[in-house]
């Protein structure tokens with residue numbers, strides 16, 4: 001029965017019916033793409049199947065050529081420019097020492113405070129979801145002006161913070177592309193920034209990633225038989241998606257890299273970069289980190305697996321906790 005309700009699209013539609021303020025911005029976009037939908041209707045990649053697989057215009061450009069002409073890029077110090085320049089080719093950028101030791105200490109103290117006050121909203125896999133809604137400090141971290149400027153440069157457009165996740169321990173999450181969880185049309189309108197909040201080495205579950213994998217086709221529900229029907233979501237377990245990703249990695253002979261980070265380092269990845277978390281080799285160790293996901297402006301944003309439109313974060317929906 002629970003599985004039936006989880007897969008029954010009407011349950012999500014009823015929930016969304018009461019979220020008009022956070023969904024109505026989609027209506028002009030639906031009209032632009034010829035979709036006949038209400039603001040609370042289900043949505044998935046299948047709705048765009050009749051259109052060419054459009055992507056964010058930045059994905060057709062070469063960062064090595066366009067960034068040097070960008071005034072915002074020209075103002076960055078030479079070492080940051082070097083970190084950002086190969087973005088188009090690699091699909092990720094590493095910003096060493098982006099946050100200071102004091103900033104990292106303040107973020108960690110804030111997370112401890114949210115946990116102690118029972119304000120932290122724990123999600124699956126021991127992760128704190130959307131703490132940006134409980135903490136002004138974490139929201140300011142996620143929207144720090146220099147970071148937002150870098151994200152705008154990489155996406156070639158304004159970005160809006162959608163979500164944050166704080167980890168105390170390693171995620172150990174299998175390889176995936178964020179675009180199966182937070183999807184956009186045109187594709188490529190999502191970007192993530194991950195902050196190391198302590199030393200991350202081979203034993204406490206570092207991030208892994210596959211350079212260049214962002215250029216492969218986006219894997220969507222149809223690619224692992226999970227499209228479902230007009231009323232029901234697909235019934236394939238998430239493991240089937242992970243299996244499909246592993247198949248793609250093997251078929252293309254992709255080579256995994258691991259990000260060994262110092263506190264304050266930032267790893268930014270493209271919407272379609274294959275990545276995940278390495279196993280925790282030393283179970284006594286924590287792996288404190290915070291990841292934020294941002295949507296690019298002027299795109300339809302939704303969740304492919306649950307076929308729900310994404311709720312826009314309104315300023316009024318942020319409760320200030322500190």
Ligand SMILES: O=C(O)CCC(=O)C(=O)O
Pocket residue numbers: 165167170171172173178194206207275276277278289291
């Ligand atoms: O922090 C990690 O280990 C993985 C995080 C991740 O894959 C994500 O947020 O998409």
